[in-house]
Structure formats: structure tokens, C-alpha cells
Amino acid sequence: MARKGRDVTGWLVIDKPAGPTSTAVVNKVRWALGAKKAGHAGTLDPEATGVLAVALGDATKTVPYITDALKAYAFTVRLGQATNTDDAEGEVIAESDLRPTDEQIKEALHAFVGDIMQVPPQFSAVKIDGERAYKRARDGEEMEIAARPLWVEELVMTGRPDADHVTLELTCGKGGYVRAIARDLGRALGCHGHVTKLRRIWSGPFDAADGLSLDDVERMAKSPELDAHIQPLEVGLADLPELKATPEGAARLRNGNPGMVFASDVEYGEEAWASYEGRAVAVGIYKAGELHPVRVFHG
Known part of the structure; x- marks a missing residue:
């Protein structure tokens, strides 16, 4: 229907x-x-x-x-406690009286910038053998979740409200878990940690x-x-180069066929989007004066 x-x-x-x-x-x-x-x-x-x-x-x-696209988060980490969900919703599973200095925290952040490998939280939507990890975690199961690559553009300390808390800002690529950053930072500092507040400031x-x-x-x-x-x-196409379609090209693209676009500095084989009279017509791969559509818009 x-x-x-x-x-x-x-x-x-x-x-x-x-x-x-x-x-x-x-x-x-x-x-x-x-x-x-x-x-x-x-x-x-x-x-x-x-x-x-x-x-x-x-x-x-x-x-x-x-x-x-890149996205940015502002978040607060509670130092001295680990939880089973890596946030304040979970149960405390480990505690420490150790509290790092501001300088120790700033130094530890360097290891989380650039191309890193990150293990998603146990309570996450990652699929393990076809089932969401959080469903298994709710049943008390501990899983081996494979580390996955993450690009971290920036991770900076923005404040220290008290000895137990630190505020941070993260800019990262696709698939990043802020809760995993908090967990791994706590481990790196030897004191445990989990997220208590999380806000996405911008996304693309x-x-x-x-x-x-x-x-x-x-x-x-x-x-x-x-x-x-x-x-x-x-x-939503701001990160892709734009190509202007010819009138005939736009008509062909709307029907899902390769269409002529005006010459530009887009490289052969590069992904781009074609517009006609200011409206998006299709996203596709540029080849020798034509865009080969992957997604077509009907607007």
C-alpha cells in the first residue's frame, strides 16, 4: 500500500x-x-x-x-567510574579514587586524534552475528566487538568543572561513538570514565x-x-561538487540514463551531483562529459 x-x-x-x-x-x-x-x-x-x-x-x-560528513559533539566525562553502558544510564561496574590533572588529560587526548581504531560500546547498535549488540548486552552477555577505524579531526578539553568531571569537544567522521571515547580516555588515564552529557553541535x-x-x-x-x-x-549535497546539466542531459538523468553536463574541473570517476535551473537532478559518477546517475531526484 x-x-x-x-x-x-x-x-x-x-x-x-x-x-x-x-x-x-x-x-x-x-x-x-x-x-x-x-x-x-x-x-x-x-x-x-x-x-x-x-x-x-x-x-x-x-x-x-x-x-x-564531519560532525562535532560537546560532552562531559565523569572520571573515576566505569559503567556497563559507558554513560550515566548504566550500572557502575568499576571505580577509582585516582583523579588526573588537567595536564595529564590534555596529554592523553593526543592519542585519540587522527586515524584511530575504536571498539564500539557493548550497548550499541552494532550487529554481532545478525543481532544488535545492545540486545545481547541487555541479556547480560559480554561480546567481543571488533575495533573499527574512525577519523578524529579534533578532540579538545574545554573545561574542568570539578575534580570528577571534564568537558570536551570532539570533531569526527562517520561511525564514531562518544561513549567509547569517554571509556577509552578513562582507561588511558587509569581512572575509568563515562559520558554524563552529550550534545551534537553540528553535523555536516x-x-x-x-x-x-x-x-x-x-x-x-x-x-x-x-x-x-x-x-x-x-x-545535503554540500560536500559533493556540482555540475550543471544541459537541458537534454537533465531529461536523460531524470530517466536514470547518463546525461551531458557542462565541463568543469571534476575528475573522471569522481562522485558529483548535477543541477538544472538550480535544482538537483541526480547524484552519480562523472565520466567524459557525462554524469552516470546513482541516485535520481524527481523534484
Whole structure:
């Protein structure tokens, strides 16, 4: 059965509060806009706050480009305690009276910058033999989770509210777990650690400062006022080079065929997106004057 609703396309940036799941936020936005199709770029844990970019309609096809983009987090680590979830929601499983100095913390951060290997938390959505790790962890099972590569652009200490807490800012690529950073930093310092507060400040082109609260969404639901906050689909393609399609090329691309684009400095085999009269037509691979489409937009 076809899903009912309006054909709304674009991005709505939400400043997620602590409490609801990312899926619950998407469902609220879909209801408020009467949208047929919606998804999000990058899950936030229920207790985390900040940028949750909700993709609508054809913009859902650009979600991978936001997921792959750099993102920044501000977070607080509680020193001296490890928990089974690596955040404040879990049970304390180890404690230490050791408290590192500010200088020791700053020195330890160097090891977490650049290309690092990170083991996701036991309570995470990583799949182990086809099952989510958190489901096994809830049953008390301890798993061997393989380390995976992560690019960390920056990790800096921003404050020390007291001996037990340190505030940090992280800028990283796809697939990073802030809870794992807190856990591993605590281990490196010999004192344990877990996250107590987490906020995503920005994600790719989207900024928390521009986000709507869920109260805003409720208040403006089903009104043109909420529609006015929808950002164009093209914003989600900001990290890809743009090519201008010829009129004939645009028509061919919309039908899923390679289409002619005007010459540019895009390299052969490079991923790019084609526009016609300012609107995105397709994302694809550039080859010898043509874009070979991978994703086509209908707008």
C-alpha cells in the first residue's frame, strides 16, 4: 500500500531534547508536516541532545552524504567510574579514587586524534552475528566487538568543572561513538570514565543553533509556518561538487540514463551531483562529459 501524505522534500533541522529516540523525533516531524516520507541522518542516543537532521521525501536519498560528513559533539566525562553502558544510564561496574590533572588529560587526548581504531560500546547498535549488540548486552552477555577505524579531526578539553568531571569537544567522521571515547580516555588515564552529557553541535552543513525544538514543531504543526523552515534538498549535497546539466542531459538523468553536463574541473570517476535551473537532478559518477546517475531526484 502507498503511504499517505504530502510529497514534501527537503531538510528540517531539529535540536533534539534529552528523552525521545531519534525515530520518535522523525515520526513527530512526519506527522507535523503531513509528510509521506521521512528519515534522519545519524542516530542520537535518547539522552543526547542537539542536531538531528530530518530528511523529507527525495532528500532521504542524500542521507548517506550527511552521515559521512564531519560532525562535532560537546560532552562531559565523569572520571573515576566505569559503567556497563559507558554513560550515566548504566550500572557502575568499576571505580577509582585516582583523579588526573588537567595536564595529564590534555596529554592523553593526543592519542585519540587522527586515524584511530575504536571498539564500539557493548550497548550499541552494532550487529554481532545478525543481532544488535545492545540486545545481547541487555541479556547480560559480554561480546567481543571488533575495533573499527574512525577519523578524529579534533578532540579538545574545554573545561574542568570539578575534580570528577571534564568537558570536551570532539570533531569526527562517520561511525564514531562518544561513549567509547569517554571509556577509552578513562582507561588511558587509569581512572575509568563515562559520558554524563552529550550534545551534537553540528553535523555536516546543519547547526544546532538553527534547529527547531519539538515544542516549535508542535506549535507550528500543519501550518505554512513550519514549511518555511524546510531547507532545500541540495543542502545535503554540500560536500559533493556540482555540475550543471544541459537541458537534454537533465531529461536523460531524470530517466536514470547518463546525461551531458557542462565541463568543469571534476575528475573522471569522481562522485558529483548535477543541477538544472538550480535544482538537483541526480547524484552519480562523472565520466567524459557525462554524469552516470546513482541516485535520481524527481523534484
